[in-house]
Amino acid sequence: MTLLGRFPALAGVDLDISPGEIVLLKGPNGAGKTTLLRLCAGLCSLASGQGWVLGHSLNEERRMVRRRVALLGHRTGLYDDLTVAENVGFWARAAGASRQDVDEALERLSLTGRLPDTRVGRLSAGQRRRASIASLVVRRPELWLLDEPHAGLDQQSRDTVDALVRGAAAAGATVVLASHELERIQVLEPRVVSVVGGMVRTGDEPAGPQSPNTPSDAEDDRRVS
Amino acid sequence: MTLLGRFPALAGVDLDISPGEIVLLKGPNGAGKTTLLRLCAGLCSLASGQGWVLGHSLNEERRMVRRRVALLGHRTGLYDDLTVAENVGFWARAAGASRQDVDEALERLSLTGRLPDTRVGRLSAGQRRRASIASLVVRRPELWLLDEPHAGLDQQSRDTVDALVRGAAAAGATVVLASHELERIQVLEPRVVSVVGGMVRTGDEPAGPQSPNTPSDAEDDRRVS
Amino acid sequence: MFRDAWLIAGKDLRIEMRSRVGLNQIVPFAVTVLVLFAFALDTDQEALRTYAPGLFWVTVLLVSLLAIGRSFAVDLADGAADRLLLSGIDPIAVFGGKAAAIAIQLVVLEVLLGAGVVLLFDVTVHRYGLLVCAGLAAAAGVATAGTLYGALVAGLGVRETLLPVLLLPVVAPVLIGATRAFQDAFGVAGAEGWAWLGLLAGFAAIYGVFGALSYGALLEEA
Amino acid sequence: MFRDAWLIAGKDLRIEMRSRVGLNQIVPFAVTVLVLFAFALDTDQEALRTYAPGLFWVTVLLVSLLAIGRSFAVDLADGAADRLLLSGIDPIAVFGGKAAAIAIQLVVLEVLLGAGVVLLFDVTVHRYGLLVCAGLAAAAGVATAGTLYGALVAGLGVRETLLPVLLLPVVAPVLIGATRAFQDAFGVAGAEGWAWLGLLAGFAAIYGVFGALSYGALLEEA
Amino acid sequence: MSTATTSSPANRAAVPATTSSRATRVLGWLTLAGFAVLVALAFAWVPEDTRITEQGDVVGQFDAVRLMFVHVPSAILAYTGFGLTFLASLAYLRWRTDWWDMMAHSSAEIGVVFGVLTLVTGSIWGRPTWQTWWEWGDVRLVTTLVMVLVFIGYLAVRRIPADAAVKARRSAVIALVGAVNIVIVNRSVDWWENRTLHQQSTLLARKIRDETLFTLSFSFAVGMVLFAWLLLHRFRTAYLESQIEELEVQEALAERRAEASGADHEGEQP
Numbered sequence A, B: 001m002t003l004l005g006r007f008p009a010l011a012g013v014d015l016d017i018s019p020g021e022i023v024l025l026k027g028p029n030g031a032g033k034t035t036l037l038r039l040c041a042g043l044c045s046l047a048s049g050q051g052w053v054l055g056h057s058l059n060e061e062r063r064m065v066r067r068r069v070a071l072l073g074h075r076t077g078l079y080d081d082l083t084v085a086e087n088v089g090f091w092a093r094a095a096g097a098s099r100q101d102v103d104e105a106l107e108r109l110s111l112t113g114r115l116p117d118t119r120v121g122r123l124s125a126g127q128r129r130r131a132s133i134a135s136l137v138v139r140r141p142e143l144w145l146l147d148e149p150h151a152g153l154d155q156q157s158r159d160t161v162d163a164l165v166r167g168a169a170a171a172g173a174t175v176v177l178a179s180h181e182l183e184r185i186q187v188l189e190p191r192v193v194s195v196v197g198g199m200v201r202t203g204d205e206p207a208g209p210q211s212p213n214t215p216s217d218a219e220d221d222r223r224v225s
Numbered sequence C, D: 001m002f003r004d005a006w007l008i009a010g011k012d013l014r015i016e017m018r019s020r021v022g023l024n025q026i027v028p029f030a031v032t033v034l035v036l037f038a039f040a041l042d043t044d045q046e047a048l049r050t051y052a053p054g055l056f057w058v059t060v061l062l063v064s065l066l067a068i069g070r071s072f073a074v075d076l077a078d079g080a081a082d083r084l085l086l087s088g089i090d091p092i093a094v095f096g097g098k099a100a101a102i103a104i105q106l107v108v109l110e111v112l113l114g115a116g117v118v119l120l121f122d123v124t125v126h127r128y129g130l131l132v133c134a135g136l137a138a139a140a141g142v143a144t145a146g147t148l149y150g151a152l153v154a155g156l157g158v159r160e161t162l163l164p165v166l167l168l169p170v171v172a173p174v175l176i177g178a179t180r181a182f183q184d185a186f187g188v189a190g191a192e193g194w195a196w197l198g199l200l201a202g203f204a205a206i207y208g209v210f211g212a213l214s215y216g217a218l219l220e221e222a
Numbered sequence E: 001m002s003t004a005t006t007s008s009p010a011n012r013a014a015v016p017a018t019t020s021s022r023a024t025r026v027l028g029w030l031t032l033a034g035f036a037v038l039v040a041l042a043f044a045w046v047p048e049d050t051r052i053t054e055q056g057d058v059v060g061q062f063d064a065v066r067l068m069f070v071h072v073p074s075a076i077l078a079y080t081g082f083g084l085t086f087l088a089s090l091a092y093l094r095w096r097t098d099w100w101d102m103m104a105h106s107s108a109e110i111g112v113v114f115g116v117l118t119l120v121t122g123s124i125w126g127r128p129t130w131q132t133w134w135e136w137g138d139v140r141l142v143t144t145l146v147m148v149l150v151f152i153g154y155l156a157v158r159r160i161p162a163d164a165a166v167k168a169r170r171s172a173v174i175a176l177v178g179a180v181n182i183v184i185v186n187r188s189v190d191w192w193e194n195r196t197l198h199q200q201s202t203l204l205a206r207k208i209r210d211e212t213l214f215t216l217s218f219s220f221a222v223g224m225v226l227f228a229w230l231l232l233h234r235f236r237t238a239y240l241e242s243q244i245e246e247l248e249v250q251e252a253l254a255e256r257r258a259e260a261s262g263a264d265h266e267g268e269q270p
């Protein structure tokens, strides 16, 4: 359970995810998807209960968690005044990746032509988001946390993202994504998890009659891969 | 042709839209959709050529155009430190709308419960976008310019937006929207216009063999409703 | 139009109040700057008293830079500036509203900082009328010129140094006039306070009119 | 770790250079502030010369507030601060990098502003060594303390005023020490310049160590 | 120069590769010759400034007075530059043509150069005559400094990378405000008579020797020729810069169109 400015964004979460899985978080606006993803990245703290991500406790070892995940949030994490190549290069060097990784990532998200030398502040919304994804790709994380990864991307980039997710899962990484574009996500055949009002319901019983397993606060704990 | 920092965002546009139409701008990232919408709103200037929106020249009467359109951009136009109700109320009063219009708009975008009194800075991404739409609804514009109106919205709000677009078109207003969620938009049965590389191709010949009508600078002019 | 100006001013002031800058930060900030000056001037009580008016106004000017910068930053933060353009509100009303909000903030600051100066620098006020009038006129002048220049640099993607560079030379007359008027009011130098007040009022009037007239041309973006 | 610190410093400096603040703006800014002080002190040549060191350092402190604020603002603007947390870079390196970038900017400012003071306030330099050392040590002290406090207030959603309120009292010793050292170097007062230099160096060292150690705890957000 | 306003493709062939032309070469030589004559006049013809007081002491500025022939025309040229900027900015706001914008920019730059020269020569002159490089109590000095600062700020705005039209409009407004300083600087010595060491208007009062007056007038003439020469070059540089920009835009436009047709051939996904 996470408290954001006195508002309990998550009220009860009980979720277990295994490596190589693709998990879709779905739910209405304000349900707590973004908060859940940030929690898994070690950017929020648990007010009560316990959680483990990649074998590390979310209560005590957040720093270990952080360096092994990649989070694509609503915000892009880029510097407006630096060019695309400089931005991706900066995050690559911060993660210890090579220059070649940078070129590959740029290529992969079709940030080519004059785009690498364009300042991020001058990109279109979708190009900017692609640059953000490129700066994550260089990290080669074990857990991908993607918050609406398709938002604003054109058809070709959507396919790229899908390929990326599939590739990551095939390579053994875990992918948790939040999205409202359910039709689109279906092609990834994810396990669907509903988040509503800060409560998580695992998708084992898909859209069927609800089981009354609203987990109590005391029990809520979560484990990812 | 619009120049953004020496970059010709639009290279040649020749487009005619009549009142009550719903027009979809589609095209890859960086094609110039956002720029085209901002141009129609009177927020960018034409480097060459001519354009008319709602009977006003884009070259000379931008101020007249501006007050008759509503633009939903990538950015929400809201003040983080004010509550949802205060934000919508401010834009409503700026547009001369009544307090009742505000309540109606909030209701319509299901910004109810504790949301109206929440500061915009604390909203989730989708809630924030809904608040932005609510602050436009109060304007009752003659021309709607919607840049990816569905992005980040949950299923229910998507339907609300669709209803809004249909209602506006039925009432005689024109709606021009840019979107990458083509499947979603189809239900609105829009006229499809492709934007690629800053050039507009009207959808009269859908995906068929191209007509070689790359308009020259001298000719490019556009007329909306 | 007055309604619109008031709408804008109310919005700006409300945002300022929400961000809790008000009393619990501006006051300590201003006092801190005064204390710094005291250190810088080597805590020479006599010098402090003599230079109190000048230091007071330098501080007000420096704080006004922050207020002006913020006033435009909130509009630019998430595209509200574009919406203001689209709202059809007369640019003159926008100018008036923003200037009024800044002026009100400056007056509040002046009152608090003035109290600080009187207490810390041990000055005595001889002419209250002059003091009040000069304070109001100077606030109006700085606010009008500041709004004009704030709009000039808004959204240019340049940093906080450009506003000072452009604005400070322009408001130098206000600094001089207000300092002289205060010297007279504090009785530390026999300046012709009321004459300098005239300068302040004239400055505010000229920038008010010029700003209101040219604001439309300025805002007519791109 | 030095590599990482340098990476951060390089990024911050590059962003600063991109925004074209550099010579175009810092020089006129520095001159403008000096002019302002000259007006505030009633254009009394003798007073200006005497107080030149203090005014110089007040200006440097005020500009450092801008530089510190910006250093954190660019990270917060679009979520880069979160990414820095997730990058796994040692917090000590982040601290060192940010402090180094700020210190470099301050040194550039000091050189330019110093030239302005020498020319416009007509002071003469007696001890160059002391001047240079004091300038460097003070820049280091302000940069380390500033980075620590900048991180403290970053993202609290409060405005530009909180940083001054917290930081200025803390760096008051730097102001005093640097002023005294400069007074000695300029020969305007017989202060024991080298002793004060010791204070400056000690301050920088303490805040450097304390900042580096506590930065991790500070950053471990939420 | 009027052809510089149009930037249609047809004219591009006529773009000169250099900023010099017959006119500027003539002006350039005139300036040089004039300057040579000025130096000769100033040092050989104009006597050094000495007066013998009643006590028999020799006072005056001696050779330093010759600085006048640089200092005073510099100040006048700075006024000219800023004044021209003011007029061009007004014209820009009225007609919105690039020509006026470039004119405003060019003349402001030249004005700043001469403004700084005024300050520098004034300080150098002040050292022997007033025993100080700078005097804060002197309104003429301080107002001159403020005027130059305002226009340095103006140039800082012009140097920002931003939309050309936005920048042009904003700097025009700054120039309108800034030009007020010309009047203030010029009138300052009269408005605040008791707050200045600086000379009042000596020229019109005819308090100086004929040789000096003639040489000073001559220096104005040389200065004006120099100003015209600089302005022509600077304006043409601005024009060429705008042409380069235009070419870049055309290139980007072509690229953009290629992008459009390229995407067509590949065929878009539904």
Ligand code: HEM
Residues within 6 Å of the ligand: E068, E071, E072, E075, E076, E118, E119, E120, E121, E122, E123, E125, E126, E127, E129, E130, E133, E134, E140, E141, E142, E144, E145, E185, E186, E187, E198, E199, E200, E201, E202, E203, E204
């Ligand atoms: C930094 C110091 C100085 C500055 C900024 C300065 C500035 C100026 C300016 C702006 C003008 C043009 C005034 C006008 O016609 O409107 C001027 C004219 C003049 N200056 Fe200076 N000046 C300085 C120092 C001096 C000194 C040291 C002297 C000689 C003792 C001097 C002698 C003159 C004279 C003779 C004129 C012509 C006066 C007239 O007829 O208007 N100036 N100066």
Ligand SMILES: Nc1ncnc2c1ncn2[C@@H]1O[C@H](COP(=O)(O)OP(=O)(O)OP(=O)(O)O)[C@@H](O)[C@H]1O
Residues within 6 Å of the ligand: A004, A005, A006, A007, A008, A009, A027, A028, A029, A030, A031, A032, A033, A034, A035, A036, B121, B122, B123, B124, B125, B126, B127, B152
């Ligand atoms: N900084 C904050 N302070 C207080 N409450 C917050 C804050 N951020 C989010 N919230 C609240 O937490 C709840 C969950 O927000 P979250 O962003 O996780 O939703 P979400 O599921 O991602 O929604 P969306 O689909 O709109 O992105 C919302 O009700 C929101 O109002």
Ligand SMILES: Nc1ncnc2c1ncn2[C@@H]1O[C@H](COP(=O)(O)OP(=O)(O)OP(=O)(O)O)[C@@H](O)[C@H]1O
Residues within 6 Å of the ligand: A121, A122, A123, A124, A125, A126, A127, A152, A154, B004, B005, B006, B007, B008, B009, B027, B028, B029, B030, B031, B032, B033, B034, B035, B036
């Ligand atoms: N401020 C700017 N300065 C310079 N170029 C810009 C600026 N803003 C956008 N551009 C460029 O203009 C082009 C069109 O951008 P625009 O935002 O209109 O694209 P878009 O079709 O809306 O793309 P998306 O689907 O990603 O939103 C892009 O190539 C972009 O790089």
Ligand SMILES: [Mg+2]
Residues within 6 Å of the ligand: A033, A034, A035, A074, A147, B124, B125, B126
């Ligand atoms: Mg979310």
Ligand SMILES: [Mg+2]
Residues within 6 Å of the ligand: A124, A125, A126, B033, B034, B035, B074, B147
């Ligand atoms: Mg777009």
